[in-house]
Amino acid sequence: xxxxxxxxxxxxxxxxxxxxxxxxxxxxxxxxxxxxxxxxxxxxxxxxxxxxxxxxxxxxxxxxxxxxxxxxxxxxxxxxxxxxxxxxxxxxxxxxxxxxxxxxxxxxxxxxxxxxxxxxxxxxxxxxxxxxxxxxxxxxxxxxxxxxxxxxxxxxxxxxxxxxxxxxxxxxxxxxxxxxxxxxxxxxxxxxxxxxxxxxxxxxxxxxxxxxxxxxxxxxxxxxxxxxxxxxxxxxxxxxxxxxxxxxxxxxxxxxxxxxxxxxxxxxxxxxxxxxxxxxxxxxxxxxxxxxxxxxxxxxxxxxxxxxxxxxxxxxxxxxxxxxxxxxxxxxxxxxxxxxxxxxxxxxxxxxxxxxxxxxxxxxxxxxxxx
Amino acid sequence: xxxxxxxxxxxxxxxxxxxxxxxxxxxxxxxxxxxxxxxxxxxxxxxxxxxxxxxxxxxxxxxxxxxxxxxxxxxxxxxxxxxxxxxxxxxxxxxxxxxxxxxxxxxxxxxxxxxxxxxxxxxxxxxxxxxxxxxxxxxxxxxxxxxxxxxxxxxxxxxxxxxxxxxxxxxxxxxxxxxxxxxxxxxxxxxxxxxxxxxxxxxxxxxxxxxxxxxxxxxxxxxxxxxxxxxxxxxxxxxxxxxxxxxxxxxxxxxxxxxxxxxxxxxxxxxxxxxxxxxxxxxxxxxxxxxxxxxxxxxxxxxxxxxxxxxxxxxxxxxxxxxxxxxxxxxxxxxxxxxxxxxxxxxxxxxxxxxxxxxxxxxxxxxxxxx
Numbered sequence: 001x002x003x004x005x006x007x008x009x010x011x012x013x014x015x016x017x018x019x020x021x022x023x024x025x026x027x028x029x030x031x032x033x034x035x036x037x038x039x040x041x042x043x044x045x046x047x048x049x050x051x052x053x054x055x056x057x058x059x060x061x062x063x064x065x066x067x068x069x070x071x072x073x074x075x076x077x078x079x080x081x082x083x084x085x086x087x088x089x090x091x092x093x094x095x096x097x098x099x100x101x102x103x104x105x106x107x108x109x110x111x112x113x114x115x116x117x118x119x120x121x122x123x124x125x126x127x128x129x130x131x132x133x134x135x136x137x138x139x140x141x142x143x144x145x146x147x148x149x150x151x152x153x154x155x156x157x158x159x160x161x162x163x164x165x166x167x168x169x170x171x172x173x174x175x176x177x178x179x180x181x182x183x184x185x186x187x188x189x190x191x192x193x194x195x196x197x198x199x200x201x202x203x204x205x206x207x208x209x210x211x212x213x214x215x216x217x218x219x220x221x222x223x224x225x226x227x228x229x230x231x232x233x234x235x236x237x238x239x240x241x242x243x244x245x246x247x248x249x250x251x252x253x254x255x256x257x258x259x260x261x262x263x264x265x266x267x268x269x270x271x272x273x274x275x276x277x278x279x280x281x282x283x284x285x286x287x288x289x290x291x292x293x294x295x296x297x298x299x300x301x302x303x304x305x306x307x308x309x310x311x312x313x314x315x316x317x318x319x320x321x322x323x324x325x326x327x328x329x330x331x332x333x334x335x336x337x338x339x340x341x342x343x344x345x346x347x348x349x350x351x352x353x354x355x356x357x358x359x360x361x362x363x364x365x366x367x368x369x370x371x
Numbered sequence: 372x373x374x375x376x377x378x379x380x381x382x383x384x385x386x387x388x389x390x391x392x393x394x395x396x397x398x399x400x401x402x403x404x405x406x407x408x409x410x411x412x413x414x415x416x417x418x419x420x421x422x423x424x425x426x427x428x429x430x431x432x433x434x435x436x437x438x439x440x441x442x443x444x445x446x447x448x449x450x451x452x453x454x455x456x457x458x459x460x461x462x463x464x465x466x467x468x469x470x471x472x473x474x475x476x477x478x479x480x481x482x483x484x485x486x487x488x489x490x491x492x493x494x495x496x497x498x499x500x501x502x503x504x505x506x507x508x509x510x511x512x513x514x515x516x517x518x519x520x521x522x523x524x525x526x527x528x529x530x531x532x533x534x535x536x537x538x539x540x541x542x543x544x545x546x547x548x549x550x551x552x553x554x555x556x557x558x559x560x561x562x563x564x565x566x567x568x569x570x571x572x573x574x575x576x577x578x579x580x581x582x583x584x585x586x587x588x589x590x591x592x593x594x595x596x597x598x599x600x601x602x603x604x605x606x607x608x609x610x611x612x613x614x615x616x617x618x619x620x621x622x623x624x625x626x627x628x629x630x631x632x633x634x635x636x637x638x639x640x641x642x643x644x645x646x647x648x649x650x651x652x653x654x655x656x657x658x659x660x661x662x663x664x665x666x667x668x669x670x671x672x673x674x675x676x677x678x679x680x681x682x683x684x685x686x687x688x689x690x691x692x693x694x695x696x697x698x699x700x701x702x703x704x705x706x707x708x709x710x711x712x713x714x715x716x717x718x719x720x721x722x723x724x725x726x727x728x729x730x731x732x733x734x735x736x737x738x739x740x741x742x
Contacts, residue, residue, distance in 0.1 A: 002578040021578065131579075134521065135590045139579070150505065188558040188585025207373040207392065208502075208510070212583050214559025219506045 001110050001131040001139075004041050005192070005209065008032055010310050010340050011061050012198035014209075016142060018129060019047040020108025027051035027107045028074075029127060029142045030194055031064035033260045033343050038068060051107050053077040053099070055144025055194055056124040057086065059157055059246040060201055062345040063253045066094060067260070077105065079114075082122030085164075090256025099125055109133045117182060119175025120145040120153030120201070126182070140190030141213075146178065148193045150206035152222045154239050157201070161246035172232040179222060187214025198307055200246075203239055245314030245344060252345055260342045264335055265325065268351035270360025276324050276350070277366055282317060286337060287327035287355060293371045297361050300326060305337065314344045322350030329355060372481050372502040372510075375412050376563070376580065379403055381681050381711050382432050383569035385580075387513060389500060390418040391479025398422035398478045399445075400498060400513045401565055402435035404631045404714050409439060422478050424448040424470070426515025426565060427495040428457065430528055430617040431572055433716045434624045437465060438631070448476065450485075453493030456535075461627025470496055480504045488553060490546025491516040491524030491572070497553070511561030512584075517549065519564045521577035523593045525610050528572070532617035543603040550593060558585025569678055571617075574610055616685030616715060623716055631713045635706055636696065639722035641731025647695050647721070648737055653688060657708060658698035658726060668729070669738045671697060676708065685715045693721030700726060 004017040017038055019026035026047040028038045031054070042049050049072040054065050056079065069076040078088040080098035091098060097105075101116035111130040118124055126146050128138040145153035155171035158164040191211045195201050204221065217223045225231045268276075277283050277299040285292055285300040286309075292302040303312045317323050323346060328334040334352040341349065362368055375388040388409055390397035397418040399409045402425070413420050420443040425436050427450065440447040449459040451469035462469060468476075472487035482501040489495055497517050499509040516524035526542035529535040562582045566572050575592065588594045596602045639647075648654050648670040656663055656671040657680075663673040674683045688694050694717060699705040705723040712720065733739055 003580060005580070134577075135586075137589070139582070139586055186558065186585060188583040188589075190561075190581075190583060190586075206505075209374060209376075210561075210581075211510070212559040212561060214557060214585070215506075215510055215561075218508070218559075 001129075002045060002047075003192075004045070006037055006041075007196060007209070008034070008343070010307070011343055012196050012205075013061055014192075014194055014196060016192060017041055017049075018107065018110055019045060020110045021045070021047065022133070023108025024048055025050040025108045027053065027110070027112065028065075028068060030054045030058070030144060031068045033062050033064040033067065033257070034339065035064045035068040035071060035260075039072065048072070049074045051075055051077060051105065053127070055126065055142060055146070056121045057088070057250055057253045059161060059250050059253075060199065060243070061249060061343050062257045062260075064257075066090060066256050067258075069094065070259075079116075079123040079125045081116045081125070082118055086121065086123040087254070088256070089254055093256070113138070115141075115182070117143075117146045117178040119155050119171055119178045121158065122171075122174075124153075128185075137186065138189060140192050141185070142192050142194075144194040145201045146175075147182070147191050147216060148195060148202045148205045149191070149208045149211040150216070150220050151202040151204040152179065152220070152235065153202055154235070156236055156239050157242055157246065160239075161242035162250050163247065168236060169232060172235050173228060175235065176228050176231045183213070183217060183223070185213055187212065187217070189213040191216060200240060200243055200311065243311045243314050248319065249314075249344065257345070260347065263339060265338045265349035265352045267331065267334070268324075268353060270353060270357050271364045272351065273324060273326060273353045274361050274364030274366045277361075281322060281324055281350070283324040283326060284313070284317065285327045286325060291327070295368055295370050297326075297358070298367045298369050305333075310340060310344050313341055313346060317341075317346050319345055320348075322348045324350050325352040326358060327355045328352055372500075373416060373418075375416070377408055377412075378567060378580070379405070379714070380569075381678070382714055383567050383576075384432055385563075385565055385567060387563060388412055388420070389478065389481055390416060391481045392416070392418065393504070394479025395419055396421040396479045398424065398481070398483065399436075399439060401425045401429070401515060402439045404433050404435040404438065404628070405710065406435045406439040406442060406631075410443065419443070420445045422446055422448060422476065424496075424498070426497065426513060426517070427492045428459070428621055428624045430532060430621050430624075431570065431614070432620060432714050433628045433631075435628075437461060437627050438629075440465065441630075450487075450494040450496045452487045452496070453489055457492065457494040458625070459627070460625055464627070484509070486512075486553070488514075488517045488549040490526050490542055490549045492529065493542075493545075495524075499556075508557065509560060511563050512556070513563050513565075515565040516572045517546075518553070518562050518587060519566060519573045519576045520562070520579045520582040521587075521591050522573040522575040523550065523591070523606065524573055525606070527607055527610050528613055528617065531610075532613035533621050534618065539607060540603060543606050544599060546606065547599045547602045554584070554588060554594070556584055558583065558588070560584040562587060571611060571614055571682065614682045614685050619690060620715065628716070631718065634710060636709045636720035636723045638702065638705070639695075639724060641724060641728050642735045643722065644695060644697060644724045645732050645735030645737045648732075652693060652695055652721070654695040654697060655684070655688065656698045657696060657704075662698070664742045666739055666741050668697070668732050669740050676704075681711060681715050684712055684717060688712075688717050690716055693719045695721050696723040697729060698726045699723055
């Protein structure tokens, strides 16, 4: 058995490839839209991606599961638990196999068991992984947004981000019960979570890539509470405001996301960018806030390219109209930003302008200002 | 606390950076000669490398510990256990702090405890890691070549590779006792080993990046034996012949390795390469075996650039004379090969010739042949 971990820093999100080298087959768990990375890793390890799954309907990025299954010919495995509102509406069209609590699948010699762990979301699945040629019990679990290192997934997102009124407390109670039930697994179980620090899907996520069930039971706040009431109170307290784009992600990911956008946005001239600004288009200046404050074009939004870039972009940028980038340092940076935006479904990049060409905006009639 | 894992595929070797973000400091464990990777990772995480250590005197690659400490100004921590023959002879010159069983150090809020675990080598240390602000007991251990995933370090290397006659069985007994003593730690302890599959430092290393103590105790052959006698017999059976360069690595790493060689070997002409071959220099043709078989220059050695490249290179190439590369696909490949060879101390690359220029060898007087 072989495990590869893929951590996307901008999304603070983790996906995994687990493979049986003997049979030459692999499962990808929680792929994001950068699907090429899984295909390349599988190729390097001489295995074929035959299974694609996800722990739940993600709210914080566009899922790459459908696209990855389509491009590799792999079978999709999607949760069918949690009630009518939380179904994958594209499951039938893709011939996906539906998962309920206890569903088992074999990826070569790697045995996967789905465990229904509602709380963060009603349909959430955790996947136990057993290396069946050498062991009779699981080595680890892909816990998605159920158990993180030092934290658990937040149960308030449906209510706060998706508007499922009155679900916050009942989700917290479900989460507590899921944790109680999961505690029965052995201490040595490796916990492979869906997020690292910086994700808005939990509030106190640790910076370690993974943990173990026994360690979490001893030191995570979620196991140190005495009662369900105390858990409910604590898990709902102090959760940050969810980013505005989360509700849209949920919709895209249950409807079935299409393939990612174009990787290379067109370079446009200062005169063309000026006319876009004058036409009221959405133009993002990606330079650091200090550069923007010193001097910028009126009509441009500043979203500095730091670790919060996607959170702000998802909250401020439209999904259904072209977006323009300016202040990029190089074509490579423009391409990288377009790829990052595509992770949250912003695929329509109409053009990009280098920082060095921005002085050309003034002669083209764009007023420069400072804050 | 933050953990970064660095896996070198060519060496099948793992090193780690563990940091306290709060204090902005980091420890690197078992660095190889590609020291830039640790410096870059530390920079990206906004921490400074202040501590450098290694689990033992490595036999399979040149240690980067001394160079990394020198370039970063970090303190070196080196084992002082295991007897007079297994000392770091450069420890005093570098002002290294010496480690014995039970030595504790603090890397910001990360507490490290050295545990003497002889067996693979007499001076071997395992490092327990405690995230002291959030936990009172260790989360994991850097086990080096003591415990691997599904295997343990081989205790026969000193005798077979270094010529320490009669040590094989006593080392195996020491290893068994180290395992027994280490078994007292909790099941949930994460095991962060020094090698992955493909290393000659164990025989049955799994492909998973890490394990837990509880899982190893249940499923690793090393814990499933009934007695010390059975362990000694099994651990010594079926060990592969150690690569010929291991004894030289041990010597370099205890004497104190110098900095790595030049990163960019000179490109030379076919006529120059021809004169090197005629002068009896060591010339390595790095093309696949099938290409070499079809047609090659007499006097060149074929070491195809695959996963066994360094094992063969370490066995066949001299350390004290220039080595020449031919059959490279590009300058980048030549540079990459030079870096790989430097990992095992082969630093003197006299020149390199592209595959496309090899037809020029014949007019320069080099006979072409096929096997």
